[in-house]
Amino acid sequence: VVAFLGFGELATALASVLREGGAESLQAFSRRRLDPGRSAEAVRRMAALEIRSADTLVSAVHDADVVLSCVPGAAAAEVAEQAASALAPGALYVDLATASPEDKERGARAVLAGGGRYVDAAVLGAVAASGGAVPIAAAGVGAAAFYEFSRPLGLKVRAIDAPAGAAARIKLLRSVYMKGRDALVVEMLLGARRHGLEDAVAASIAGPGEEVPFPELAERILRSTALHARRRAAELGDARVLLEAADVEAAATAGAVRRLQLVAELEGERSVPGERPATPVELLEHLPR
Numbered sequence: 399v400v401a402f403l404g405f406g407e408l409a410t411a412l413a414s415v416l417r418e419g420g421a422e423s424l425q426a427f428s429r430r431r432l433d434p435g436r437s438a439e440a441v442r443r444m445a446a447l448e449i450r451s452a453d454t455l456v457s458a459v460h461d462a463d464v465v466l467s468c469v470p471g472a473a474a475a476e477v478a479e480q481a482a483s484a485l486a487p488g489a490l491y492v493d494l495a496t497a498s499p500e501d502k503e504r505g506a507r508a509v510l511a512g513g514g515r516y517v518d519a520a521v522l523g524a525v526a527a528s529g530g531a532v533p534i535a536a537a538g539v540g541a542a543a544f545y546e547f548s549r550p551l552g553l554k555v556r557a558i559d560a561p562a563g564a565a566a567r568i569k570l571l572r573s574v575y576m577k578g579r580d581a582l583v584v585e586m587l588l589g590a591r592r593h594g595l596e597d598a599v600a601a602s603i604a605g606p607g608e609e610v611p612f613p614e615l616a617e618r619i620l621r622s623t624a625l626h627a628r629r630r631a632a633e634l635g636d637a638r639v640l641l642e643a644a645d646v647e648a649a650a651t652a653g654a655v656r657r658l659q660l661v662a663e664l665e666g667e668r669s670v671p672g673e674r675p676a677t678p679v680e681l682l683e684h685l686p687r
């Protein structure tokens with residue numbers, strides 16, 4: 399028995415994957431269903447997937463082997479606390495909300511006290527783009543069991559041997575790149591447009607660097623940045639001037655210049671002038687902050 403708490407976009411996408419994968423007994427609690435003004439749409443989505451609609455949160459979870467909480471992040475810890483005491487012994491409580499690591503830890507404590515096994519699950523993407531095949535990172539005591547349960551049914555879960563809170567931290571840390579990249583792309587194209595060069599600039603960002611798997615790309619970047627940070631900081635500083643000349647506030651570029659300067663400062667701190675970190679890990683260990 400799988401129970402969904404909240405039945406919005408994420409729950410609907412995951413439920414359809416579970417259905418296709420052969421899951422039989424699905425049920426859900428959605429407050430929307432209790433609101434006459436908004437119930438029709440939620441009821442229709444549940445009916446289309448043959449999902450039993452529970453009247454209360456407690457009645458949705460009490461006989462479930464797996465609970466999938468798909469509520470907004472701000473409600474995640476509170477919903478976990480409400481569900482905890484109603485869980486069947488050993489039930490998996492999978493919290494898929496985008497909530498803070500601290501809220502996931504709070505949820506984990508409540509679920510543990512209620513006799514369930516908590517999973518901090520981070521959805522690493524958007525269902526609008528990937529559907530229910532969106533990658534999910536899972537941490538916490540129930541992570542391996544959630545992986546075993548969900549893989550044969552078609553969910554793309556990766557279990558991490560780390561306590562609850564770790565998946566939420568992964569999601570936040572990858573945002574430094576994912577969202578930072580978005581900011582840099584906007585800034586670059588804004589400047590390119592002002593200079594009348596947006597098509598040529600966009601087309602120029604192609605090549606081997608854009609086609610390697612990310613872990614390999616990250617290692618390449620760390621290695622080459624250790625060698626060339628000073629020159630790259632200077633060049634990016636020139637790019638910043640070009641943006642500002644076109645009246646574009648170079649907020650993201652300025653941050654990137656500063657980061658490269660911090661790497662370049664390593665050179666002055668090392669005992670042997672010109673000696674460089676041998677490995678990417680060594681670089682990360684030596685960076686001042």
Ligand SMILES: NC(=O)c1ccc[n+]([C@@H]2O[C@H](COP(=O)([O-])OP(=O)(O)OC[C@H]3O[C@@H](n4cnc5c(N)ncnc54)[C@H](OP(=O)(O)O)[C@@H]3O)[C@@H](O)[C@H]2O)c1
Nearest residue numbers: 404405406407408429430469470471473495496521524525
């Ligand atoms: N959709 C995605 O692609 C995606 C990707 C990554 C992460 N996530 C995360 O997944 C979670 C769900 O996202 P979603 O896109 O499915 O959101 P959504 O479409 O807005 O659905 C949220 C659901 O949670 C219910 N809910 C809200 N507050 C509740 C509460 N206090 N108790 C019980 N149910 C409550 C809502 O019901 P009401 O309408 O009655 O409030 C609704 O059924 C969020 O934490 C989101 O950040 C989503």
